[in-house]
Amino acid sequence: MLRKTVALLSCLCSLSLSAAPVVLHNIHGYGFDEQRQLVKFQTLVFDNETGQVLARGDSTLRQQYAQATQWDGQGKTVLPGLIDGHGHVLGLGDYLNQADLRGISSEKQSAASVAAFAQSNPKQQWVMGRGWNQVLWDSKAFPSKTSLDEMVADRPVFLVRVDAHAAWVNSKALALAGITKDTIDPPGGEIIRDANGEPTGVLIDNAMGLVQSKIPAPTNEDKQAALDKAFAHLLALGITSVHDAGVSSELAALYQQLQQQQQLGVRIYPMLSAKDPQLADWFKKGIVNDSTDWLDIRSVKIYGDGALGSRGAALLSDYSDRAGQQGLLVTQPDALTEIMRLTIGAGFQANVHAIGDRANRLALDRFEQLSPLADLAKARHRIEHAQIVSPKDIPRFKALHVLPAMQAVHATSDMNMAGDRLGVARLRGAYAWRTFIDQGSIIVGGSDFPVELANPFHGLHASVTRQDQHNQPEGGWMPEQRLTLVEALRSFTVDAAYGAFQEDKMGHLQPGSWADFILVDRDIFNVPATELWQTTTLETWIHGKQRYKK
Structure with missing residues (x-):
């Protein structure tokens, strides 16, 4: 392929x-x-x-x-x-080969769409899909295994939420993973349960791995076919380079093979996954500096918390719409300190996924503790998403020379639920592009595809208007945080290149x-x-x- x-x-x-x-x-x-x-x-x-x-x-x-x-x-x-400063290339290729649940307006319709996909793909051992979002449904409630069981009972079903921080599965998948009423939630994850304590079929963050570990691993041929689709898709959208957030050693090696054969479809700036068991070997080998900039390997994606839509983003205080819940730390504080220390010590760029205000503060604290200011100025460490930040922490990005890598489309996607999750006060530090720009921070723009569509012009539009594609809300959502078109274009071009040490050439x-x-x-x-x-x-x-x- x-x-x-x-x-x-x-x-x-x-x-x-x-x-x-x-x-x-x-x-x-x-x-x-x-x-x-x-x-x-x-x-x-x-x-x-x-x-x-x-x-x-x-x-x-x-x-x-x-x-x-x-x-x-x-x-x-x-x-x-155009440079997408935060995407998932293999994930995009997989998404293009799976059931697409994006934009469907109810659980019942989503389950029916999965059934139609399963019927059209009878040879697939697992029925895979992505894009469901309960916030768009009238119920606003997480879905249940029951609706999937009614549609597909003979094969395991694994459906990733639009933000990739939750999965919806059927009873067959739960059984294969051995998940029962007695299964303990893994650290950094949650098995959603009903009033009787039974798993409902929704798994949050690290709990997803209980089922994912049972899915047959893709072959190199499968990965190449997925990359094939992703490259063609990105080129058609005007994307010439991607910062690929969180790649395994196997994928990094495949990228190296393709680069040597001059077969990379777009330029790739891979962030090695902090979860990869062979990360220490990459640290020993050191930075890979490609003179042609097709494949520069010098960064690590570190996982802080979950996402806002699934209430996995780690907050400093309770969610406004769920008392007693403050989100999830995918990497516990001591482990976060250690992986950041190893990454910084190896001379690699540390790019920490942080959506909630607690996760952002934890990351900023560790940058401050683990590296002298002079070194931080050269290292260009990043916080991926920087979505909800305490107003008192925003100036620390500039003071510590930490780059916010932000995705404009997240604001227009989240505006229908962010107020419910956070309340009015916390919105002052949420999706705060103008505040970051005005203090002199350089924003690395991107889309987070396939969480969002990969089209970079959607990001430019969201940056400038703070509206959806129906021109809503009138005047824009939190319009004081809008960017100019020049600033928005910078974030997808020269500023994104800066975030990869490539601004001299791209x-x-x-x-x-x-x-x-x-x-x-x-x-x-x-x-x-x-x-x-x-x-x-x-x-x-x-x-x-x-x-x-x-």
Whole structure:
């Protein structure tokens, strides 16, 4: 399957203009300068062989390259290749091969959709799916194994919630995992139970592993097929690089193999999973610094807490809609200290998943305790999501040189339940993009696909409008936290590159940078902000080669 994708990419690359250099003119080009300020240009010159930008400027620049291949952009808009600063590539590929429950409005309809998928895929030993969200249902209640049992009883069913921090399973899956009334909740996890103490079929965070461990491991061929789908999907969306959050040693090794064979579909900045048993071996080998920036390995994804929708985000005080519950620490405090200490000591970037205000504070405390300030300034450690932060902790991000890696679409997805979970007071430090920008923090933008859709223009739209795609709520949700379009585009280009130590070569289209760029169907700086999410990618170029054409 992967070879088919490589063949397809080779065909697409053959559409590239073969001579070097290439002059792309008659365009509305946008990039950034050394100070991260927006720059407009009408002509872009790049070398098709080295994959680097040679020059950019106005229409007269063509005359300096009279012997080069000339390509008329026909007035189209050119942007730097978009970088997703937090996604899950293999998870996206798997998602594209599973039952899609995103946006379904009831438990009954979701179960029926799973049944239809199971009937269409009779050879699958496990029925897998993703995307359910009880917050969108009238009941607002977690689903039950009963509704799945009525639809699919002969095979185990495992359905991941939209945020990937909860699973909905049938009785067959519970039986295979040996989960009964007497099963003890694992640390950092919860088995949801009914009034009689019986498992209902919903597993939160670390409890998911009780069933996941029974699912047959995918083969390398399965992984390659999933990556094949994911690469093609990302290229069609204008994404040229992904910070892949939480990869196993096996996946990292597969990425290395594909990079050596020049078969990576997009640039990958993998964060090694802190849960990987071979992490110490990676620390011994040290940072992998790829001179072509196709695969730089120098970071670790560390797991702090769960997610807000499943009430797994670790809070400093009780959830407003469930007294006595303060969320879950997926990694206990002492263990969090140790893995952060090992990561920082090995010279790797520590990227801590923290959604709740307690998890964010725990991570900030440890950055402060474990590393001198001078070292923190160089290390570019990150907090992934930085979703709900105590207002007194927000300035600590800047003081400690910790980067918030935030996903704008989470705010517009969560706005229908965040107030219920947190109450009014805690919202002051939630999804606080403007507050971070105004204090001088650099935001690494992303989507967290497949938790959210991978389309980066959805993120740009959410950043600028704080609205959903129906222009709701009127005026935007917590509109004081909106970004300008320039700030939002930075977060998906040069600022995301900064979060991977790649800002010298990516995200801005300055001379000397990689020729990673996209052509889109509209000038995003000259359309209503409400239409940004509708932007379509026409062509995607990486390293001076065309990788996708609509």
